[in-house]
Structures are given as structure tokens and as C-alpha cells.
Amino acid sequence: MELATGALSNLLPVLHSLLREEYNLQKSTKKNLQFLERELESMDIVLRKVGNVPLDQLDEELRIWARDIRELSYDIEDVVDTFLVRVKGRHPHYLQGSEGLVKRMVTLFKKGSTRREISKEVKDIKDRIKEVANRRERYNVAIANPATTMIDDRLRALYTKTTDLVGINKATDDLIMRLTNGDDIPRIQQKVVSICGFGGLGKTTLAKAVYDKLKKQFECAAFVSVSRSPDLKKVFKDILCELDKGRHISIHNSLWDEKQLIDQIREFLQSKRYFIVIDDIWDIHAWKIIRYALDESNIGSCILTTTRKNDVAEQIGGSYRLQPLNHENSKILFYRGIYSTEDKCLGKIIEVSQKILKKRGGVPLAIITVSSLLANKLDNITEWYRIYDSIGSGLENGNEMDGMRKILSLSYYDLPSHLKTCLLDLSTFPEDCEIRRERIIWRWMAEGFLHGKDSNSLFELGESYFVELVNRSMILPVDVDEQGQARACRRKIRRLSLQENIRANMNMGQLRSFTIFSSAVNSMPSISRFHVVRVLDLEGCDLRGCGHLNLRYIANLIHLRYLGLRHTFVVGLPENIGRLQFLQTLDLTRTLIDEAPSGIVQLRQLMCLSVNYNTRLPNGLRNMTSLEVLETVRIDEHSINIVEDLGHLCQLRVVHIDFNLQRWEGLRESMCKALMESLNNLQKIQSLEVTDFNGEDNHMNEGWVLPPRLRRFVMWTASSLSPWINPALLPLLSYLDIEVHKIGGNDIQILGKLPSLRHLWLGVSGHIQELPMEEWFMVSADAFPCARVCKFFNFVTVPSIFSRGAMPKVEHLEFCIRSRHFFADGGDLDLNDLDMGHLPSLERVVVHLHSERADSKEEVMEVEKGLRHAVCVHPNSPSIDVRHH
Structure with a gap:
């Protein structure tokens, strides 16, 4: 399980780029580099194959050989990194990016002393690679294909007594309800349900329990298992044998091909009402072929499947997520x-x-x-x-x-090599530890686990890896938002490999990644011992009482890519932090740092900078052209240069701005215009937050065009919903949280036209706002097609303003009303306006019920009674929370 490709995936692109360049190296050195590239490519392939074989099936000599290759790859990467650092130190002001690094290396390599040094290093590495390669031939080290083994635990699941089953009654009833619609009347349409969950959760046991309860209601039934590497001919023969044992008792001796078997099954099932369970499906391709055999005549047949993969369950249809036992x-x-x-x-x-x-x-x-x-x-x-x-x-x-x-490791060995590496990295964290998605992805990038065609797509690539691990049930998503995106995860797979003696691994001089948790912080070794560390993650450790951890040594960690100091309460960083020319991520959130050191503007490879809202950033941010994430930028009376610098950071995807100029009205207009000009240059922005803006004026209403890639927008507080909220120009906007000083009668309709909007929070600052009847909101039937959450705060509105057909997917609705609107003379509303039956997906309702001293208690209670009646008669019986103001 611990076998991975080491640093080979990182090294190969660098070596390839070097060899593409024309430079004045000794001929022997160039040949040696070519030799290294060829050998490392071959070894990379071999290590990937080794990683697909379970540890208990690996020859001991092969394990040792693979370990040595992996360690050798790290040594080579350390050599290359050291030269890269030397190049960057000599030329800090130009040639950024990987191509620039290669060109700077070429310049340095042309110097005689450096050429000789490099030639010696390359020759030493070549000799070591030759020795390892010869050892494989000398001892005839070979890779065997993974053996196919029958796992007894699946049989145990199939033959467990009903009386021995625990905690599956509700799940069994739920599945039977889904398959039969809750009664004994045969339904015409075929039903397909897929049980999904990670290994060992009890999917097979549950499917067998449902099968045993329902099979007598059908003309024929079958329960078959597919497995990770299915023999589909055997699967089809098993189906035929289960459907009619007497007729197909010798089917496993037949020489029929897949098509003949499919035809035979279809012929048998024709005009029959059947119940078939397909257990343990691993990929959608196998399911599609099996599906050809299952007749789709509408006579009430049922299909139940089990899988470890969420995406497979979704594609099969009727996904049912099995939960752990309470x-x-x-x-x-x-x-x-x-x-x-x-x-x-x-x-x-x-x-x-x-x-x-x-x-x-x-x-x-x-x-x-x-x-x-x-x-x-x-x-x-x-x-x-x-x-x-x-x-x-x-x-x-x-x-x-x-x-x-064996059961749990099946999911691991089914992963592609890049996901195996990413998953193993998560084993660093304790069980039950909640790990932020961004933290994981930036760590993966720092470790070199992400390889894309260009650096701008690496974070998105990491997000796709994260989603794939969730889909494969390898990690547990935590705090899933309305967009279906998990903000964090917990690891589910246990450490399945044998750990070596911890003390034997404590050579800090070779350590590449160091993560420590609060319980062990007092035993942390000195930072000065970490010579080649790339990831230093101290998140969540209170360092205020750790005098032995002198952070001034951080600037000597020249290989460092990730520095995580979130929630550590450190008070400062060394001014020479700019020496960390490889640094990609610097997380200073929830520290006690009031002012970031000026040296951070020299971090030209930095892609993610996170600081507190009150941390002052230095001038010169425009030099940090690799930045993709910048949170939070404080704008105050000293920040005109920072505002202008923002416009030069064209790679920004995420930016949070705290606009703290309430006491400096004289600067607001010029600062707003400068900010608007800078933001207009940032066309790659996907998430934008502007808080404490307090925009009672209209300085940013004209001339500001929100970027077309914007997905998340938070604005507190704007003067109104300005022209820059244009649905036609914001096709991807899915999260909108905005407070305005005044809302107009057509504003909700405009927001309802945003095609991808899933979460809306719209509020009015100050006192609750009311509109004259002639300006009352009316929202068309096609509004809010994708919205899941809609919250309207501090202005009066009611469900009746949404025409039938609007908000078809809204699950959470929040709004404000005044009791006097229902009973005062000439009141604009009646209790029928509270009806919510036309909102079919409602699950939760929150109502802010405002009343005045003059309103009678009976009238207020009558309005609340009307609200509770509206949810009571709703088909979903959503929960309701009435909050009195």
C-alpha cells in the first residue's frame, strides 16, 4: 500500500524540458541526462504496476527494489531543486514560471564550475540507477499480476441469518418502499435502485435482506455478484442459473459468447415480472453491458444494485446512500x-x-x-x-x-496511481479529523501530486481528484453546500500497510513533508533540522508557548512549497521570508500577525496567500503575479498602492476585500474608482467578496462589469442592485450573498433570471423595508430554476409572489412579513398569500414575523397559525421556524 512513484512524476517533465533546450553542457553530461530520462520513464511505469499489486502478493525483493527506486527519485529531485534555487537567487526579477526556470538553469549551466559540478552529480545518479537496474536483472525481480481471490466476507454477508442482522430494518423498509411504491400493487414502470457506500458498510447484507423479503412477489429472481474485474460471461451464466436452476443447471459448461448469453437472458425474461440484484458493480461500462440483458418491458420488474462508487450509482439511477450504524x-x-x-x-x-x-x-x-x-x-x-x-x-x-x-483494500487497488498517492497523503491526518478541501489540494500541489498542461489549471485538477475520491467512497464529504461541493472531508480508509519503526524514520534531513497536531506540538523538533522539507503544516497548533520553535529558521527552508500556520497564534514572520522562492501556499489566517513582512512580495511563485482581515499587507503586491487566491485584502487610508497593485494580479481566481473606509469619506470616491479599475482587469475571478463596503454612494455602479467566470459573489453593502448584476453576463454565478441599502420592485425577478444560481441571500440594511402596493414584487414562473436556498432578509415578501413553476428546486426558504399587513384597514395581504404548495421541493422554512406594539397578540398568533397551516398541508411537511421581532 505504501508503494508510490516517489518523485518520478515531478522529475520527468523537468528533465524533458532541460533536454529540449540547447545549452553548452559537456556531451557526456547531456548523454547521461538522456539516459536518466529513459531509465526514469521505464521505472515510473514499473512502479505504477507495482502499486497495483496488493502487498501480500508482492515478492520481498521487488518491494525492496521499488523502495530504493522511490528513494533515489527523491534524491534526484533534491539535486534538481537545489540548482533551481541557486538560479532563482541570482535572477529574482524575471523569467517566472517553469519555462523561465529552465532557461535560468541553462544560463547557470553554461558557467564552467557549475557544468563540472552538475556533470559529477549526474554521473553519480547515473551510477546509482545502473546499480538498481542491474539488481533487478541479477535477482530476476519480476512483477506478477494481482491474483484473483474469493473473499469469504461476501459469502458471510449472503448467508447471515436474518435474526443476526443489526440496524438495517429502516434501510430495508426504505428500499422496499422505493422498489414497490409502498404497496403490494404491481407497478407498470420498471424500478432501478442502487445502494452506494464504502467497503464493509453492509451493502451486500442489506441487498440480500431486501431480496429475501421481496423475491416471492415476482415470477423469477436472481442475486449475482460482479466484482472489481468481472468475467461478464460468468455473470450472465450466474443470472441464468439463478433464474431457472433446473433449465440451466449445466450453463457454466457452455461455450456461448456474451451476445448469445444476453439473448438467452432476454428471451427468458420476456413477459416476466422479475427481481434481479446485481451486487458489487465497480464501473459503469460493466453495468451498461449487463443492462442489455435485462428486459425493460413495463410490467413492474425491479433491479437492485450495489456499488462503492457514487458516480456509478448516480448513472445507474435511484442512488441510495447507505449510512454507517449509529x-x-x-x-x-x-x-x-x-x-x-x-x-x-x-x-x-x-x-x-x-x-x-x-x-x-x-x-x-x-x-x-x-x-x-x-x-x-x-x-x-x-x-x-x-x-x-x-x-x-x-x-x-x-x-x-x-x-x-482485503475487503477495504479493494477500493484502494482500484484507484489510478495519481489518486492512490493523494489518498495516502490523507493518512497523515487522524481518523475523524475534519480536513478543509483547500488545505488538501494546496498540499497535493506542493507535494507534486498534480500534473496538468499548465499551472493555471492545477487547483481545478486537484478539485477533480477530491471529487473523484468522494465519488469512490474513499473519503467522507463534510459540510456539503447547496452546489453539492464539500467544504471538507474525513478520511474513511484505514491505514492498511504495516508501519515501519517510527524512530527509524526520524532523519529530519531527508524529510519532505511535516504535519504536526496540537497534542504533539511540544515534541516537535527544531525547524532548522528540516533541510529539504516541502510541506510544513502546523495548522491548529498553539505556538505561543513553544519557544523551541524559532520561526526565523523558516527562511532557510529553501525547498518549501507549503507553509500552513493557520490558527497557530504566531505573532510574526522573518523579514527575509522572500528567500522561499518555491513557496506556493502561505496560510496566516487566525494568527496574531498585524503586519505581513515586506519580503512576501518577493514570493513570485506564491499562488495562495491567506491572512486575517486586519492584517496589513505591504506595497508591491503587483510583483506576485502567480497569485490565484488572495484573502483578505484590507483597504484603508494607506491602501491606494495596494488597490492599484490588485489590477496587476491577472491570475487571481479568489479575492476577498475588506473595505474599511467608513471614517475617510474624502478618500472613498478615488479609492472606489481605483478598485473598480483594478477589478475590471481580473477576468479570471471565480469568487469575489467585498465586505464593509457601505456603498451608500454610486461610485462603483457605473463602469464595473463583473467577470464572466464569476461563481461566487458576496457584497456588503451596495447602494442597490446595480447594473452589474446582469444575468446574461453571469452564466456561472451560483452563490450570491448581497446586502443593499434599498431594494427595487423588479430586483427579485432580475435575480431569478440568473441561470446557475443555487444559493441566494438578499438583504436590506437598517430597518425593515416595505414597498408601496404598486411596486410589489411579482416573479415569473421560470425564475430561480436551479436555486436550492433563497433567503430574503429585512424586507417584506410572501410566498405568493412566486408564480407556480418558479423555484422548483428550492429546499430552504426564508422571508420576512409584518402582521399588520394582514389585518390593518386596507391591508395588502391575506393568509392565503402564505400558501407554499406551489414550491414542490421545500424542506425548511424560516419566517421573520415583525409586529408592533399596536398589533394585537391575537392577530400576531393568527398569522403564525396561518404559517404553520401552510407547511402542515404541504406535501413535504417541511419544518418551520417562526422568529418574532
């Missing part, structure tokens, strides 16, 4: 495996058993495996704690643990 059911399953009953637990092991259950995370396979290990150790509390400490470390032993590893 704590109570986990206890029942755990204690039943130890005592044969769930209501018995010796007092002395209660505490450790609770800890074990927490580590098992509600995964039935993991719970059953551990309970079987502990069943014969009731009197040995020390052994219980030993097993608790070993969980997740890869140090657990025994046949039961081996079986669990």
Missing part, C-alpha cells in the same frame, strides 16, 4: 459478537469498548472483525487496550483482520 446499533453488534447477546457487558471493559466502537466508525465489517478478536479475551483488559491502540495503525494481526483488509 452508536446504539454498533454496541448491539459489537457485544453480540463477544457475548452472543447485546445486553451484557462487564463493567471493567465498558470504557475501552466505547473507545473501540468510536474508532470503528459504525462500519459493520470492522465491528464484527474486532469483536471476534476480543471474544476470547474477556479477562484480559490489557489485550483490549492493545487492540484499541493498534486499530488504524496497520499493526493488527490475525485471519479476521486479513479478511477485513
Whole structure:
């Protein structure tokens, strides 16, 4: 599991670029570089193949050989990096980017002393590669294809007694409801449902329980497994045998091809109402071929599938996400495996058993495996704690643990090599640790795990890797927003490899990535020992009492790409931080740094700079032309140069601006115009926040055009919904959070035309605003086609303003009303205006009910009663929260 391609993926593009250039190296050195490139390409391919073979199937000599290649690749990268740093140090003001680096290397290589030094380094590396290559031939090290093994745990899932099942009653009932529409009347349309979840969660067990309950209601039924590398002819033969054992008892001896088998199944199923379960589908291609065999005549047939991959489940249709067991059911399953009953637990092991259950995370396979290990150790509390400490470390032993590893590792070995590397990086973090998506992706970039055609797409590439790991159920998405994007994740796969002795790995001089957590911060070694570290992640560690961690040494970490100091409470950074010419990410959020050092403007490769809203940035930001993320820029009376500098950062995708000029009215107009001009230059912006703007004037209303790639926009506070909110020019805008001083009668209709809008927060500053009846909002039936959340704050509106057909997907609706509008003489509204039945997807409603002293308590309660009646009669019975003001 620990085998990866090392630094080879990073090295090959650099070597290739060097060899494309014409420069005055010694002929022997150029030949040696060509030799290195050829050998490393071959070794990269071999290591990828090695990574596809489970560890228990790898020859020991091959494992050692692959380890040596990986370590050699790191040494080569260190040599190349050292020369790159020397080049950047001599020419800091020009030739940015990877092509510029290569040209600067060429310039340096032309110098005689450097050529001789490089030639010696290259020759030494060549000799080491030759030795490793010869060793493979000498010992006949060969890579065997992964063996196909039958995993007994799937059989256990198929033949578990119904009385032994725990915690699946609700899921079973839910699936039966989906397949049968909740009654015994056969439905005409064929139903397809796909159970989705990670390995060991109980998908097969659940599918078998549903199958056993429903199969008698159908003319014929079959339950077959597909597996990761399916033999589709065997799958089709299994289906035929299950459908009619008497007729197809010898089918596995037949020589029929796939087409003949598909035709045979279709002929058998024609005009029959069937129920077929296809278990353990790994890719959509296999499903599509199987689907050809399943007759689609509309006579009420049902198909149930299971898969580990979210995207496969979505494409199959009817995705059903299986959840881990809750704590109570986990206890029942755990204690039943130890005592044969769930209501018995010796007092002395209660505490450790609770800890074990927490580590098992509600995964039935993991719970059953551990309970079987502990069943014969009731009197040995020390052994219980030993097993608790070993969980997740890869140090657990025994046949039961081996079986669990095989189940869980299947998902890992199905990953492409680049995702294996990214997933292994997440094993750095403790179980249950919530890891921000941005933190993960910037770390991957710093480690060299992301390889795109151009650097501008690397973060997006990292996002696609993150999404793919979620889709494959390898990580658990956390805090999923209305756009379906997880802001964070937790890792789900355990560390399945054996860890080496930790002390043997403590050579800080070769350390490339260092992450520490708050519980261990006092044992952190001196930063001065990290000679080639690329990732230094101290996020979440309070460093105020750690005098041994002298941050002035950070500027000596010349290989550093990622420096994470978020939530560390550090008070400053060294002025010479500009020496970190490779640095890509600098996260200073939630520190105590009031003023960033002027040296940061020398960080020309920096792509992400995050600071507190009150941290003052130095002049000269225009030099940081690689920046893609800049949060937060404080604009005050000293910031005219910074505002102008912004316009030169044309690679920016994300920028947050805190406009702190309330006390400097004389500067507002000139600063607003300068900011507008700068923002108009930033055409790659995808996320823009401008807070504390307090724009009662119209300085930015004219001439500002929002960038066409904008996806997220936050503005507090604008004078009005200005002309720059133009739906035709904002096709990708999906998140809008805006506060205005005054809202107009047509504003909601305009926002409703934004084609991709999924989240809207629209508010009015100050006191609640009311419009005359003639200016009352009316929203057309085609408005808000994609919106999931709509919140209207501090101005009066009611559900009836949305025509039937508008907001078809809105799940969360928030709005404000006044009680007197319903009862005062000449009141504009009646209780029917609160009806929400025309909003079909509602799940949650929040209403701000404003009243005055003159309003009677009975009238206010009548309005609230009308609101509660509106949700009560809604088909979804959404929740409602009425807040009185």
C-alpha cells in the first residue's frame, strides 16, 4: 500500500524540458541526462504496476527494489531543486514560471564550475540507477499480476441469518418502499435502485435482506455478484442459473459468447415480472453491458444494485446512500459478537469498548472483525487496550483482520496511481479529523501530486481528484453546500500497510513533508533540522508557548512549497521570508500577525496567500503575479498602492476585500474608482467578496462589469442592485450573498433570471423595508430554476409572489412579513398569500414575523397559525421556524 512513484512524476517533465533546450553542457553530461530520462520513464511505469499489486502478493525483493527506486527519485529531485534555487537567487526579477526556470538553469549551466559540478552529480545518479537496474536483472525481480481471490466476507454477508442482522430494518423498509411504491400493487414502470457506500458498510447484507423479503412477489429472481474485474460471461451464466436452476443447471459448461448469453437472458425474461440484484458493480461500462440483458418491458420488474462508487450509482439511477450504524446499533453488534447477546457487558471493559466502537466508525465489517478478536479475551483488559491502540495503525494481526483488509483494500487497488498517492497523503491526518478541501489540494500541489498542461489549471485538477475520491467512497464529504461541493472531508480508509519503526524514520534531513497536531506540538523538533522539507503544516497548533520553535529558521527552508500556520497564534514572520522562492501556499489566517513582512512580495511563485482581515499587507503586491487566491485584502487610508497593485494580479481566481473606509469619506470616491479599475482587469475571478463596503454612494455602479467566470459573489453593502448584476453576463454565478441599502420592485425577478444560481441571500440594511402596493414584487414562473436556498432578509415578501413553476428546486426558504399587513384597514395581504404548495421541493422554512406594539397578540398568533397551516398541508411537511421581532 505504501508503494508510490516517489518523485518520478515531478522529475520527468523537468528533465524533458532541460533536454529540449540547447545549452553548452559537456556531451557526456547531456548523454547521461538522456539516459536518466529513459531509465526514469521505464521505472515510473514499473512502479505504477507495482502499486497495483496488493502487498501480500508482492515478492520481498521487488518491494525492496521499488523502495530504493522511490528513494533515489527523491534524491534526484533534491539535486534538481537545489540548482533551481541557486538560479532563482541570482535572477529574482524575471523569467517566472517553469519555462523561465529552465532557461535560468541553462544560463547557470553554461558557467564552467557549475557544468563540472552538475556533470559529477549526474554521473553519480547515473551510477546509482545502473546499480538498481542491474539488481533487478541479477535477482530476476519480476512483477506478477494481482491474483484473483474469493473473499469469504461476501459469502458471510449472503448467508447471515436474518435474526443476526443489526440496524438495517429502516434501510430495508426504505428500499422496499422505493422498489414497490409502498404497496403490494404491481407497478407498470420498471424500478432501478442502487445502494452506494464504502467497503464493509453492509451493502451486500442489506441487498440480500431486501431480496429475501421481496423475491416471492415476482415470477423469477436472481442475486449475482460482479466484482472489481468481472468475467461478464460468468455473470450472465450466474443470472441464468439463478433464474431457472433446473433449465440451466449445466450453463457454466457452455461455450456461448456474451451476445448469445444476453439473448438467452432476454428471451427468458420476456413477459416476466422479475427481481434481479446485481451486487458489487465497480464501473459503469460493466453495468451498461449487463443492462442489455435485462428486459425493460413495463410490467413492474425491479433491479437492485450495489456499488462503492457514487458516480456509478448516480448513472445507474435511484442512488441510495447507505449510512454507517449509529452508536446504539454498533454496541448491539459489537457485544453480540463477544457475548452472543447485546445486553451484557462487564463493567471493567465498558470504557475501552466505547473507545473501540468510536474508532470503528459504525462500519459493520470492522465491528464484527474486532469483536471476534476480543471474544476470547474477556479477562484480559490489557489485550483490549492493545487492540484499541493498534486499530488504524496497520499493526493488527490475525485471519479476521486479513479478511477485513482485503475487503477495504479493494477500493484502494482500484484507484489510478495519481489518486492512490493523494489518498495516502490523507493518512497523515487522524481518523475523524475534519480536513478543509483547500488545505488538501494546496498540499497535493506542493507535494507534486498534480500534473496538468499548465499551472493555471492545477487547483481545478486537484478539485477533480477530491471529487473523484468522494465519488469512490474513499473519503467522507463534510459540510456539503447547496452546489453539492464539500467544504471538507474525513478520511474513511484505514491505514492498511504495516508501519515501519517510527524512530527509524526520524532523519529530519531527508524529510519532505511535516504535519504536526496540537497534542504533539511540544515534541516537535527544531525547524532548522528540516533541510529539504516541502510541506510544513502546523495548522491548529498553539505556538505561543513553544519557544523551541524559532520561526526565523523558516527562511532557510529553501525547498518549501507549503507553509500552513493557520490558527497557530504566531505573532510574526522573518523579514527575509522572500528567500522561499518555491513557496506556493502561505496560510496566516487566525494568527496574531498585524503586519505581513515586506519580503512576501518577493514570493513570485506564491499562488495562495491567506491572512486575517486586519492584517496589513505591504506595497508591491503587483510583483506576485502567480497569485490565484488572495484573502483578505484590507483597504484603508494607506491602501491606494495596494488597490492599484490588485489590477496587476491577472491570475487571481479568489479575492476577498475588506473595505474599511467608513471614517475617510474624502478618500472613498478615488479609492472606489481605483478598485473598480483594478477589478475590471481580473477576468479570471471565480469568487469575489467585498465586505464593509457601505456603498451608500454610486461610485462603483457605473463602469464595473463583473467577470464572466464569476461563481461566487458576496457584497456588503451596495447602494442597490446595480447594473452589474446582469444575468446574461453571469452564466456561472451560483452563490450570491448581497446586502443593499434599498431594494427595487423588479430586483427579485432580475435575480431569478440568473441561470446557475443555487444559493441566494438578499438583504436590506437598517430597518425593515416595505414597498408601496404598486411596486410589489411579482416573479415569473421560470425564475430561480436551479436555486436550492433563497433567503430574503429585512424586507417584506410572501410566498405568493412566486408564480407556480418558479423555484422548483428550492429546499430552504426564508422571508420576512409584518402582521399588520394582514389585518390593518386596507391591508395588502391575506393568509392565503402564505400558501407554499406551489414550491414542490421545500424542506425548511424560516419566517421573520415583525409586529408592533399596536398589533394585537391575537392577530400576531393568527398569522403564525396561518404559517404553520401552510407547511402542515404541504406535501413535504417541511419544518418551520417562526422568529418574532
